[in-house]
Amino acid sequence: MDSPRSPPPASAGGPNTAARLFEVFLRLRPSSPQSSVTESRFLATTPGHPCVYVTPPSAERNRSRAIEKFAFTRVFDEQSGQREVFEETVLPLLEDAVVRGRDGTLATLGVTGSGKTHTILGSRGVKGITQMALDVLFSSIGDRTVDPAKIDLQVLDNTEALVSSVAAFRERMQAAQDGHSSKHSTFPTPRTPDVSDITIDLPDSKSRYVILLSMYELYNDRIFDLLDESVHFPSTRRKALIFKRPSTISTWETSREQKKVVSGLRKIHARTLQEALQVLEHGQATRTVSATNSNATSSRSHAFLQIEIKRFSARHHERGSASIYIVDLAGSERARTAKTASDRLAEAGSINRSLMCLGQCLQLQTQVSENGKPAIVPWRQSKLTELLFSNSFSGAGGGGHKTSMIVTADAMGDFNATSQILRYSALAREVTVPRASSRAMSESSVSSVSDTGPEAPVESVLVPGEQRLVARLMSKLKETEMRARSMEELWKEADERRKESEERLKEVEERLKESEEQCLCLEQTVREEVADEMEERLEEMRRGMIERLDTEVEWRETYVDGKIEIMKRGIQVHEDAPPNVLQQLAELKDENERLRREVMQTRRDANNRSPSKQYKNARSAVKPLKDVLNLDAFRQLTLEGDR
Ligand SMILES: Nc1ncnc2c1ncn2[C@@H]1O[C@H](COP(=O)(O)OP(=O)(O)OP(=O)(O)O)[C@@H](O)[C@H]1O
Numbered sequence: 001m002d003s004p005r006s007p008p009p010a011s012a013g014g015p016n017t018a019a020r021l022f023e024v025f026l027r028l029r030p031s032s033p034q035s036s037v038t039e040s041r042f043l044a045t046t047p048g049h050p051c052v053y054v055t056p057p058s059a060e061r062n063r064s065r066a067i068e069k070f071a072f073t074r075v076f077d078e079q080s081g082q083r084e085v086f087e088e089t090v091l092p093l094l095e096d097a098v099v100r101g102r103d104g105t106l107a108t109l110g111v112t113g114s115g116k117t118h119t120i121l122g123s124r125g126v127k128g129i130t131q132m133a134l135d136v137l138f139s140s141i142g143d144r145t146v147d148p149a150k151i152d153l154q155v156l157d158n159t160e161a162l163v164s165s166v167a168a169f170r171e172r173m174q175a176a177q178d179g180h181s182s183k184h185s186t187f188p189t190p191r192t193p194d195v196s197d198i199t200i201d202l203p204d205s206k207s208r209y210v211i212l213l214s215m216y217e218l219y220n221d222r223i224f225d226l227l228d229e230s231v232h233f234p235s236t237r238r239k240a241l242i243f244k245r246p247s248t249i250s251t252w253e254t255s256r257e258q259k260k261v262v263s264g265l266r267k268i269h270a271r272t273l274q275e276a277l278q279v280l281e282h283g284q285a286t287r288t289v290s291a292t293n294s295n296a297t298s299s300r301s302h303a304f305l306q307i308e309i310k311r312f313s314a315r316h317h318e319r320g321s322a323s324i325y326i327v328d329l330a331g332s333e334r335a336r337t338a339k340t341a342s343d344r345l346a347e348a349g350s351i352n353r354s355l356m357c358l359g360q361c362l363q364l365q366t367q368v369s370e371n372g373k374p375a376i377v378p379w380r381q382s383k384l385t386e387l388l389f390s391n392s393f394s395g396a397g398g399g400g401h402k403t404s405m406i407v408t409a410d411a412m413g414d415f416n417a418t419s420q421i422l423r424y425s426a427l428a429r430e431v432t433v434p435r436a437s438s439r440a441m442s443e444s445s446v447s448s449v450s451d452t453g454p455e456a457p458v459e460s461v462l463v464p465g466e467q468r469l470v471a472r473l474m475s476k477l478k479e480t481e482m483r484a485r486s487m488e489e490l491w492k493e494a495d496e497r498r499k500e501s502e503e504r505l506k507e508v509e510e511r512l513k514e515s516e517e518q519c520l521c522l523e524q525t526v527r528e529e530v531a532d533e534m535e536e537r538l539e540e541m542r543r544g545m546i547e548r549l550d551t552e553v554e555w556r557e558t559y560v561d562g563k564i565e566i567m568k569r570g571i572q573v574h575e576d577a578p579p580n581v582l583q584q585l586a587e588l589k590d591e592n593e594r595l596r597r598e599v600m601q602t603r604r605d606a607n608n609r610s611p612s613k614q615y616k617n618a619r620s621a622v623k624p625l626k627d628v629l630n631l632d633a634f635r636q637l638t639l640e641g642d643r
Contacts, residue, residue, distance in 0.1 A: 022362065022403045022405055023073040023089075023402075023403075023404040023405070024072050024362070024405045024407060024425055024427055025073050025074050025075070025076065025085075025088065025405070025406045025407065026052055026070075026072040026074075026075045026406075026407045026409065026422075027075075027076040027080065027085060027115065027119060027406055027408050027409070028043060028045065028075070028077050028078050028080075028408075028409055028410070028411055029078065029115035029118070029408060029409070029410050030078040031078075031410055031411055031412040040057050040412070041411045041412055042054055042055055042056065042057045042411065042412070042415050042418075042419075043411035043418070044411075045077050047077070049075070050072050050073060050074050050075050051069055051070065051071050051072070051075065052070050052072070052075055052409075052422065053067060053068070053069050054067065054068045054069075054070065054418075054419050054422060055067050056415065057415055066431045068419065068422075068423070068429060068430070068431050069430040069431075070422045070423070070426035070428070070429050071426055071427050071429070071430075072407070072426060072427055073404075073427065074088060076088075078411070081193060082119070082122065082126055082127060082128065082129065082193055083132065083193040083195060085119060085129060085406070086129040086132045086133070086195070087198075089106055089129065089404055089406055090106055090129045090130075090132070090133045090324070090326070091133075091198070093105075093106055093324055093402060093404065094133055094136060094137060094200065094324060095200050096322075096402060097309055097322035097323070097324050098137070098203075098309060098322070099201070099202070099203050100203075100322075100400075101311070101320045101321075101322045102322055102400040102401070102402060103259070103323050103324070103325075103391060103400065103401045103402070104322075104324050104325070104401065104402045104403070104404070105324075105325040105326075105388060105392070105401065105402070105403045106129070106324070106325070106326050106327065106403075106404045107325075107326075107327035107328075107329055107388060107403075107404075107406070108327070108328055108329055108405070108406045108407075108408055109329050109355070109358070109405055109406070109407050109408070109421065109425060110329075110331055110407055110408035110409055110421060111331050111332055111408075111410070111413055111414050111417040111418050111421060112330075112332065113331065113410065113413065114408040114409050114410050114413060115408040115410070116299070116328055116331060116408050117299055117328055119406055119408060120326060120327075120328040121284060122190050125190045125191065125192065126192055126193070127190040127191075127192060127193060127195075128190075129326070130280065130305060130326050131190060131280070132193070133307065133324065133326070134273055134276045134277065134280070135195050135196075135273055136195055136198050136199065136200065137200075137211065137307065137309070138272060138273040138276065139196065139198075139199055140199045140200040140201075140202065141209045141211075144207065144208050144209055145208065145209055145210065145211075145271055146208045146209065146210045146312050146316060148165060148269065148271075150316045151312070151316050162264070162265070162266045162267065163212065163267045163268075163269060164266070164267075164268060165268070165269050165271075166268055166269065166270055166271070166278060166279060169227065169229075169266075169268045169279065170278070172229040206313065206314045207311050207312065207314075207319065208311075208312040208313070208314065208316070209309060209311060209312070210269060210309075210310040210312065211269070211270050211276065211307065211308070211310075212267040212268065212270075212307075212308040212310065213227075213267065213268050213276055213279045213280070213305070213306070213308075214227065214262075214265045214266060214267045214268070214306045214308070215227050215279070215280070215283030215286075215303065215304065215305050215306070216241065216262055216303075216304050216306075217287055217303045218302040218304070218354070218383055218384055218387060219301035219302075219347075220301075220347060220350045221350055221354070221382075221383050222240040222383075223240055223241045223242070223243060223262055223383070223387075224238045224239075224240060224241070224301075225238075225239075225241060225262075225264075225266055226282075226284075226287055226303070227266040227268060227279065227283055227286070228266060228286075241262050241263060241264050241265060242262070242263050243261070243262050243263070243383070243386060243387060243390075244260060244263055245259075245260050246261055246263065259391045260390050260391060262387075265306075267308065283303075283305065287299065287301060287303050299328060299329075299330045300330055300347045301330055302327060302328070302329045302330050302351075302354070302384055302387075303327065303328045304325055304326075304327050304387065305325070305326045306323050306324070306325050307323065307324045307326070308321060308322075308323045309321065309322050309323070327388065329355070329358075329384075330347075330351040330355075332351065332352050332355045332417060332421065353382065354382045354384035355384075357381040357382035357384065357385050358382070358384055358385055358388070359421070359424035359425070360381070360489070361377045361378060361379055361385050361389060362405070362425050363485075364376075364377050364378070377389065378489075388403070405425065407422065407425045409421070409422065431474065431477075546606060549603075549606060550603075553599055556599075557596070557599070560595075564589070564592065567585060567588075571585065
């Protein structure tokens with residue numbers, strides 16, 4: 001093998017395409033003084049070969065690094081233009097969607113500042129592959145678009161999306177932006193490269209098409225609509241959306257084939273290329289972007305653009321639908337290099353975590369190729385991999401979803417971060433230990449790289465015995481790596497389970513707390529109700545007693561009056577009654593008057609006192625009267641008077 005600056009010939013080995021789940025392309029960006037981190041190139045390619053060689057820059061050599069060779073579907077070197085990348089990556093996906101109705105995803109992956117956004121959306125007046133895809137799509141469809149007056153897209157769409165025309169979208173945007181400082185689109189429509197000569201042959205001459213655009217971003221593991229006009233109001237909080245299967249099934253799908261979608265997304269019906277580009281610009285302007293030490297306009301979220309191509313018959317019956325997802329992933333970064341802090345650091349943590357899960361998914365596909373057995377790709381581990389792969393691996397959409405990745409790299413950028421991404425994204429990898437270190441290895445079984453730097457490939461200088469030893473050591477190294485990886489995965493799984501259990505425990509504790517609070521409230525209410533009822537009953541008793549007392553007093557009064565009347569009549573008849581009887585009568589009258597006053601007083605008191613006391617007092621007040629007016633005594637008196 002040659003040194004990285006003069007790579008080896010074509011036979012060095014390309015990727016095994018037999019059992020590949022993804023196409024993985026590598027694109028090298030031209031280095032600029034601002035973007036360069038290392039002082040020398042650590043990546044080298046050979047024109048026409050799908051491989052890249054990674055040699056540690058001089059500062060890294062002392063850390064015992066070997067030369068690594070990575071294979072991809074294709075490598076685009078620094079001279080490759082946007083159109084070349086477009087023709088090899090998105091155009092086949094677009095053709096599949098328009099002609100065969102197959103969904104496709106294209107995502108860019110790379111270290112921050114390595115050129116992902118430039119590739120996807122272009123920069124400095126240069127079109128990205130997205131603009132080129134829209135250009136080719138609209139020029140291929142031509143005037144065979146559906147008249148919006150003839151269909152109701154809102155009714156047709158089964159994904160709970162909010163479908164509207166570009167005009168209505170623009171109006172809403174205008175209303176949202178009026179009087180508010182908002183993010184205005186600042187992207188001039190790029191003109192180059194020209195793709196007017198590329199068209200896709202449509203499958204039949206009668207079909208009509210509708211193009212729907214939607215854009216969303218995955219920011220801190222939450223999905224946000226990039227075409228939601230309400231975000232332009234400063235006080236409005238963005239609403240996170242859910243990725244799920246729609247509640248209704250479209251006519252051409254079975255429930256098993258049903259694709260997962262971002263529910264409640266805004267979909268804009270673009271009828272021309274200009275309309276589509278306007279929508280794209282609005283989405284771009286809303287995306288979360290910040291300046292970091294590594295990139296002045298660093299994407300802090302993973303952005304998804306969905307181009308949905310709906311096919312209709314000449315009589316406006318929907319015949320099918322296919323989507324292309326173009327994904328601009330946020331770049332992985334080291335906090336130390338990017339010098340990020342607070343919010344940016346938290347964003348970077350979330351970005352790196354999701355990219356690590358993506359890396360695991362990508363890495364497993366190479367193991368599939370090597371073992372010949374289908375490995376389980378852990379795409380459910382993160383929201384990002386779920387969004388990217390759930391429709392590819394679950395058999396949804398008929399299982400025809402095709403995924404391609406473009407890995408972007410700067411040959412003079414961050415060596416550690418770049419080689420790490422190449423390691424997990426490459427379709428095949430080969431490690432070569434330089435000569436000096438291979439000798440050391442045979443003596444001490446430790447891999448190291450000579451201080452003098454990488455030299456000729458090991459195979460060409462070793463004797464057969466040494467070659468066998470190196471081969472054995474390499475296979476052991478590979479085995480250990482695999483074991484370490486599976487241990488790491490087990491550890492991660494255990495850690496996730498622990499976290500899950502902790503979350504559940506927290507949930508249970510919260511519920512317990514809630515239940516206790518509810519119990520307390522209930523007890524309080526019951527106590528209050530019982531107290532109210534008791535008071536009511538006491539009041540009723542009091543009223544009853546007063547009534548009974550009144551009746552008794554009235555009856556006594558009537559009774560006494562009647563007796564006095566009888567006595568008066570007796571006195572009139574017997575005017576010569578003995579003086580002691582008359583005196584007794586006068587005394588009785590006085591006593592009667594006194595008792596009446598006492599009854600009046602008792603009544604007044606009864607109104608002010610508690611019912612039981614009132615009752616007792618009244619009884620004790622009435623008792624003397626009763627005694628005095630004892631019928632027998634009275635009769636006795638009357639008889640004595642008569643006598
Ligand atoms: N192939 C290229 N040709 C010319 N310029 C490029 C190329 N790739 C990247 N650049 C320039 O490098 C800078 C950073 O690129 P870009 O914003 O695309 O990086 P990125 O990978 O998207 O970063 P991040 O992950 O932080 O968003 C931009 O100014 C862009 O114009």
